[in-house]
Amino acid sequence: MSTSDVTLGEICVAAVADTFRGDGEIFASGMGNIPSLGARLARATFEPDLLVSDGEAFFVANDLPLGGTDKEIEGWVPFRTVFDTLWGGRRHVVMGASQIDAYGNQNIANIGPWDKPKAQLLGVRGAPGNTINHTTSYFIGNHTSRCFVEKVDTVSGIGYDRAAELGDWVKAHHEIRRVVTNLAVLDFDTPDHRMRLASVHPGVSVDDVVAATGFELVIPDDVPTTRPPTDEELTVLREVLDPKSFRDRELPAPA
């Protein structure tokens, strides 16, 4: 085991796992391989109280590999219970985004005008309810200026500017914690919650991220490098959670 051959997928999984740090006994939910692995890795290492699901209808107590079926079930969560949990706020989801803007408004619904879209995508799915009820983060495997845009075509998940218009309760409970991409980690820790570059992945420059972002990012004077996974995390990820290496399959090849 060595950290010198860490892959981009592994850095992304650890960065997603970090978004769950401090969450405690809530439902850590990930849409897609890297977000699911991030939730499971956080629970397996530094955030043991998290609840993670099999993606179907059960909370699993064991460190289930992606695609694994040998489940130690610790709870039954059919979709109705998932909705109850998320409306009750005891969840942090990491979703994807086809488009995202500087305040974290996300689009997974369609590209082009809503009435007759150029491309129908997933629809808004649960994004409006997720973002208004509990903490949300995003994982975007292909960080480009087509995805990071000034204005998204259909606001599915709501960002900080829209949440601020909805009154005190929403302002107090809405949180877009972080955006993890194949290039960097971004957050909204700025006075007006504009997206900020929090760290760049090893081998990526600040200019690379700026060039791949279609709006003006807040760039701190000193941008750190995203941390590599620890030896323990790498062992758990490679040997237990993802022995078939799904983690590198949904990322574009390095340029």
Place this chain on the structure above:
Amino acid sequence: MSKLITEDEAVASLDDGMTIGIGGWGSRRKPMSLVRALLRTDLKDLTVVSYGGPDVGLLAAAGKLRRVVYGFVSLDSIALEPHFRLARQSGSIPEVVEWDEGMLQWGLYAAALRLPFLPTRSGLGSDVVKNDPTLKTVASPYADGEELLAVPALNLDAAFVHLNRADERGNAQFLGPDLYFDDLFLGAAAESGRRFLSCEKVVPTAELLENGTFHTMKINRSMVDGVIEAPNGAHFTNCQPDYERDEAFQKEYAKAAGDPEAWQAFVDTYLSGSEADYQKAVASR
């Protein structure tokens, strides 16, 4: 009193322009034999309310939809329903109502409880409220005064659901991991007299508890007007634990959907005869 009928008898009670709620979720435990029966009718201008999968796709491809109300339309293992995607991109469905998944539950629940609406925060601030201008908000009458989204009741003219087991009076049982919102679809059609429940197998009432615990018996006979025995009726969606999704067939379906000639061949092979013909064609692949 037995409520046993056939799919064709069920859809014969429908009229043009009706609103039909379809249970299941994506490509999971969909009442597909009832959907296929709909395809055999001349019915048109239908509104469908669904956590959509191939039910919405097939009805869109057949030009039967005037309006669709959905939380999503997906085949699960294939993220985008191909017919629905084409229909959206060509604008062939006149009215499209895209809600948050939780809003759809709330609309069905409001209808089942005979309420005009139920309040929620889900949807506020998103383009759901822009794209459906019929949605209104309501102020909390209490000290907080918070403005909430008033999700209107989704009253249905008919409901289709597919369960694992039922008796001939309509007591029914789900044996898989999730009932989804099937009970709410039936509830939202309570006044319609057209609540149709298909099942893998009709069994004597006493046999229901031999298959699973009482927790699986969420549907009672006061919620059902017609029972249809439809073995493999959810095909090609799943019906756990009786069978998994037929992924190979779903791939064939999705591939054919992308090409008008291939789709016509698919229709000729699978969708031009009775349900028995369909099952025979599927089995003989």
